[in-house]
Amino acid sequence: MGQNLVVRLKEKGYKNLLVIDKHAHNLAILSTMHPDVSTITADLAEPGTWIESLQGCACLIMLQARITGKTREAFIHDTIDSTRAVLGAVHKWQIPYIVHISSSVVVSAADDDYTQTKKDQEKMVVESGIKYCVLRPTLMFGWFDPKHLGWLARFMEKTPVFPIPGDGRFMRQPLYNKDFCEMIIHCMEQQPEATVYDIVGDQKIDYIDIIRAIKKVKRLKTLIIKLPMWFFALLMRIYALFSKYPPFTVDQLKALTAGDDFKGIDTEKQFGIKQTPFEQAIDETYNDKRYAKVSLQRTGIGK
Template sequence: MDKIAKHSKLVLTGAAGLVGQNLIVELKAQGYTHLVAIDKHEYNLGILRHLHPDVQTILADLAEDGEWTEAFAGAACVVQLHAQITGKYTELFTRNNISATHRVLDAMRIHKTPYLVHISSSVVVSVANDDYTNTKKAQEKLVVESGIPHCVLRPTLMFGWFDPKHLGWLSRFMAKTPVFPIPGDGRYMRQPLYERDFCRCIARCIETQPDGDTYDVVGDVRIDYVDIIKTIKQAKKLRTLIVHIPYGLFQFLLRLYALFSNRPPFTADQLKALTAGDDFKGIDTEKVFGFRQTPFADAVRESYCDPRYSAIVLKR
């Protein structure tokens, strides 16, 4: 397969989301000049347009037929980023993780797009059993069986610039409240992955085009949830009091909150996944992709204190 030139057209689906926003920063830094960003979230796409007026943007719902498929004409590579991560209804996950992927793969076949980088998730090899996990498994299966040259990247929990959920939401909540609740003892081991490091993995796959390979990309630090919170508190120089709440009460409060919110930032299912005890085995990013991951404390500081992008938050 021919090496992708820096001026080649790259199409990013779900480009206005967390990974997409970070990836565009990285790809431009590496010299890529012809990026096409497709997303259905008008507000987040507006942020992308403001930050990167040189990037072609297309507002479109990939689960529906439309003119967006013409953007695949002449593309050298597609990076498939779109995903439904949280939601209250199974139909949302099916629509955005499965139906949309069918249409993207069809568009690639029609326009003979030669290569696909598919962003899956570590949940496909986890013990979790929920709508997100099940539809991400089905989505990855569609890609593997598509016949299109591809590679698959499975990241763990990510954090970084623009994050409206997860550690980003926790960081902002901690800055606003005098008391921060922790479920149980908080000793739930996590392997958080810095977004910018993950984007370097994607960029390397675009460049080298491994065919049929699957990479489990894991943060190289094993750290308990409570220590993640303490690291964020220290980086932002906060005085917030960290208080431990019994697990059952914490779960009840999350379910109660979900009754009054269509998009709860942290759900009971996510709490269950947090405490599931997954221990992911990932690749050596230095050996496979040629770089060392950013030290966790440095990555947290850059994510939540950097003047360029740390104050910009996407909508969910």
Template sequence: MINLKDKIIVIVGAAGLVGQNLIVQLKGYKHIVAIDKHAYNLNILKDLHPDVETILADMANSGDWQNAFADATCLVMLQAQITGKNSALFVRNNIESTQRVLEAARQHHVPYIVHISSSVVNSVADDDYTHTKKQQEEIVIRSGIKHCILRPTLMFGWFDPKHLGWLSRFMKWVPVFPIPGHGRYMRQPLYNKDFCRMIIHCMENQPDGAIYDVVGNDQVDYVDIIRTIKKVKKLKTLIIHIPYSLFYALLKIYAVFSRKPPFTADQLKALTAGDHFTGVNTQEVFGVTQTPFEEAIRETFWDEEYSQIVLKR
């Protein structure tokens, strides 16, 4: 195991869901450089961690931000376009940004990379996110830099502007919460706090060329995820089922008027695709025992320090 606490760690895409949670877990690390293009979210990170160096930059463009890689011992790659209304966004933020980041890593001889991919590369989904995440992995593998790749399933936890975080806020705002079809779409949600501990294990042990499928231990149907959030947050919202085709049509219509729709028709198709992922034993591989789902949901929404902080999309 390598002691990195006095070394320079560069985290790109640091102001998003995983990055914010990761930096919370990196207490004791003295030289963290956090790079992101989202000013609002980066300011949240800076306020929470004034000792962390923050750099506002669009990594799809070459620039002075690349000089921050000098003397770095480890690079954690988190940047990703997850939802969007056109393929150009995915190419820019998943492909072009990765090329610029790796260009800087090679220039400054960064010895190790932890790249966060996604379980969608093993999915039956056929969309821009899936295609570009597969390409992104290949770019990292061909980089010539020692690395490992983690492929997490659907993540939730503190700071979440999308996914379960958005669903929980929507449930609080409305008297009726719609469920597409029967709602029995099995998910394998992964608690971000647990996942960040796995990232730190990889940073410190630096497996070479390893690819890890990381899956939440609990298999939970979508409708039961919603019910658990309702229970934990003590909400009175009525949960109703509506036909899948109507739900899909409503998402399509909403996307016409919303610049950043929180839930898209492509994501609905992915939700109902019937994927079942298998992953590594996280206790054996990373020394991380996963938090039971309901306990993790309770910690997500009731933590005194972090549960009320929400990032912007």
């Protein structure tokens, strides 16, 4: 998300940008593409010089969270502890405004470590006494995505067979991160106070149709097969034994099949931003000559 946001901010003429991330490899990619942007490699949950770097900040956009992981402690550290430290720095330097990126999971049927810590994180921001707005996006996709649809697309390129849990008829409301960045910037500029926006992709699409759309725009020959839910879950458990950051956990499988139907604001009416049609957005994501081939490393951290 941060990589996309930098692109949009620069296109709009913003300068004096600072990006803080603890993943050195991905931050180095950003620095290569945008040498004019200041970067600091730091763990926001730990004390460091990053705190001093926020002095004079005009607006802070909070994107950090643990998305996947094997232990609750990892979620606490990367979501809760980091937020406590960031809010402390905001108070110290009297930063006037925060745009906090929460998640639709805080109003979903899901109940896992990611959901619980995102709820707690949002509550910390709301109760901080700092002027803020909160955006709750649904599943996002677009350039630079090392997880979610990005990982699925790369996996599809490498395998002749792509497994689908059950019948694949799990309704999703994917949100194009290009559109979402425009909404973040709108809030940064207009600074609505103590406001929470549920941001939902305005097209409802079944999971299997998302996979088919990716296959189509990438012109792949991959065979899509449907697996019984229990067998798919078993494969995920086995995969997690060997992967530090499993791309698809059993908890995420439960969330996928939870049947959420999110209700969001009219983004065109609220922000003046008409969402990009899904097929056009997928084509831009995987066929753009500038950024489609830029590959970030997968981590459990979202920035």
